[in-house]
Amino acid sequence: MNRFKYILLVFALLLPLGTFAEGQEVEAQEERGINIPELVMEHLADSYEWHFFSYEGEHYSLPLPVIIRSERTGEWFFQMGVMHHHEVSLPEGFFLNEEAHGKIYEQMPDGTAVRPIDLSLTKSACQIWIVVLLMMGVFLTTARWYKQHDEKSDAPSGFVGVMEMLTMMIHDDVIKANVGEHAYKRFSKYLLTVFYFIFFTNLVGLIPFSGNVTGNINVTFLLAICTMVAINLFGNKHYWQEVLLPKPLYIWPLLVVVEVIGVITKPFALMVRLFANMMAGHAILLSFTCIILLGATMGVGMATGLGLFSGIMLLFMYTVETLVAFIQAYVFTLLSAVFIGLAQREEHEE
Amino acid sequence: MDFNSLPAILTPDLGLLFWMLLAFLVVFVVLAKFGFPAIINMVEERKAYIDESLRKAHEANEKLAHIQSESEQLLRDAREQSAQIVKDAAAARDQMVAKAEETAREQSARIIAEAKAQIESEKQAALQEIRGEVARLSVSVAEKVLRRELSNDAAQMEYVDKLLDEVSSNTK
Numbered sequence A: 001m002n003r004f005k006y007i008l009l010v011f012a013l014l015l016p017l018g019t020f021a022e023g024q025e026v027e028a029q030e031e032r033g034i035n036i037p038e039l040v041m042e043h044l045a046d047s048y049e050w051h052f053f054s055y056e057g058e059h060y061s062l063p064l065p066v067i068i069r070s071e072r073t074g075e076w077f078f079q080m081g082v083m084h085h086h087e088v089s090l091p092e093g094f095f096l097n098e099e100a101h102g103k104i105y106e107q108m109p110d111g112t113a114v115r116p117i118d119l120s121l122t123k124s125a126c127q128i129w130i131v132v133l134l135m136m137g138v139f140l141t142t143a144r145w146y147k148q149h150d151e152k153s154d155a156p157s158g159f160v161g162v163m164e165m166l167t168m169m170i171h172d173d174v175i176k177a178n179v180g181e182h183a184y185k186r187f188s189k190y191l192l193t194v195f196y197f198i199f200f201t202n203l204v205g206l207i208p209f210s211g212n213v214t215g216n217i218n219v220t221f222l223l224a225i226c227t228m229v230a231i232n233l234f235g236n237k238h239y240w241q242e243v244l245l246p247k248p249l250y251i252w253p254l255l256v257v258v259e260v261i262g263v264i265t266k267p268f269a270l271m272v273r274l275f276a277n278m279m280a281g282h283a284i285l286l287s288f289t290c291i292i293l294l295g296a297t298m299g300v301g302m303a304t305g306l307g308l309f310s311g312i313m314l315l316f317m318y319t320v321e322t323l324v325a326f327i328q329a330y331v332f333t334l335l336s337a338v339f340i341g342l343a344q345r346e347e348h349e350e
Numbered sequence B: 001m002d003f004n005s006l007p008a009i010l011t012p013d014l015g016l017l018f019w020m021l022l023a024f025l026v027v028f029v030v031l032a033k034f035g036f037p038a039i040i041n042m043v044e045e046r047k048a049y050i051d052e053s054l055r056k057a058h059e060a061n062e063k064l065a066h067i068q069s070e071s072e073q074l075l076r077d078a079r080e081q082s083a084q085i086v087k088d089a090a091a092a093r094d095q096m097v098a099k100a101e102e103t104a105r106e107q108s109a110r111i112i113a114e115a116k117a118q119i120e121s122e123k124q125a126a127l128q129e130i131r132g133e134v135a136r137l138s139v140s141v142a143e144k145v146l147r148r149e150l151s152n153d154a155a156q157m158e159y160v161d162k163l164l165d166e167v168s169s170n171t172k
Helices: A002-032 A036-044 A123-148 A158-179 A184-206 A217-233 A237-244 A249-296 A300-344 B014-146 B153-171
Strands: A049-055 A058-063 A066-069 A076-079 A094-097 A103-107
Touching: A036 A249, A049 A123, A066 A103, A123 A158, A123 A184, A123 A217, A123 B014, A158 A184, A158 A300, A158 B014, A184 A217, A184 A249, A184 A300, A184 B014, A217 A249, A217 A300, A217 B014, A237 A249, A237 A300, A249 A300, B014 B153
Parallel strands: none
Antiparallel strands: A049 A058, A066 A076, A094 A103
């Protein structure tokens, strides 16, 4: 319980820091007036730098490597320190296209701008790697405990115990229950990885200064593709019969269209659900933060009132988002398990 | 399709997709090999171990109950046996006592009979003796009385004897 209070305290202390970070950003834009939607979208987006805060015109960010391949020459470029607010130090012919969310574009000789192959380790990519390292750290530490104990020793307590409980909950109640006893072993590791990946990414995304990763369609797209592969590549004969030869035969043309669309809509729904939930959560947190700053431009009374209101709402939303971080990971895993289970079902099980 | 009219987070980005795929594959391979199997296998082994332990405990309980009933049976048997032995011993004792009594009775009867016979014979001998004595006395008395009248001693004696026989048989 004490530890829990401590964690809450850390969150409470970090919260104003996040607000402060946004605040500095806004102050810099104050002359232009606050454009909240633009500000929120900008913070949700990926970027070539890890921006922490701006203070008195200075921008404090961590430079990230930009890796691009020129469309003209086929040459690879590696560049550090491409920053939005600084003098752009891109190789010859490249520029940050403000029309296309500040992505790097290449000026072709014929005057057109094309997107080169861009494998830059952006903020989101960087955060994904942090999550990967975090997950490996957590699970290899947990696995080491199991190497040092055998089944006759007491069940683990503390951190290892929590990881075991969570893992077995997902493994038994979500994966085994929905995929089915006979087939779940093949998918359990994938589904557990998906669950923990989304869960950790969501949680890391809630830390102030970190970015919005699971609220980026590319990330959820890839996760959905993986699940789609898991559903269809390992789907059994009965599943394909249902998709391609749905009964009754006299409305076969209609049914087969519905079924084939269903193959795509299932992962599509997964992709959009996770993306929309996480993006909306971040947007709400950012919006409430912006309201505090908006209030600050409206005089003392408004500043106090709006600040207090937004502060309470922020705390509330942060708590909710922590819950959502778990729920969305759980739901994605649950639905993936259900869809995989449908593709593993045998005829007699209906 | 012009993605640039969409918000940045809805724009496909090959670089991010590439890093996402790579990172996800790495974490999947590492965790699927070293992370999750350790936990799942251990939990399943522990579950099997607990089930096994429970089964063994049940068996041990059953065995214990069996042993208990067996020992009770044994105790009961022993008690019965000891009771039987005591009963047998009592019977044997009674028998022995009865036998001894019987023997004693027989013996005493015999002794008594012998004693009686002896007494009888001694009585007869005594009577004989007494009779002889009486006869002698009678003869000597008679002799003294009838000395003169009686010449033939022997004939007289015989006669007296005969008389005495008659007398004694009368007194008997």
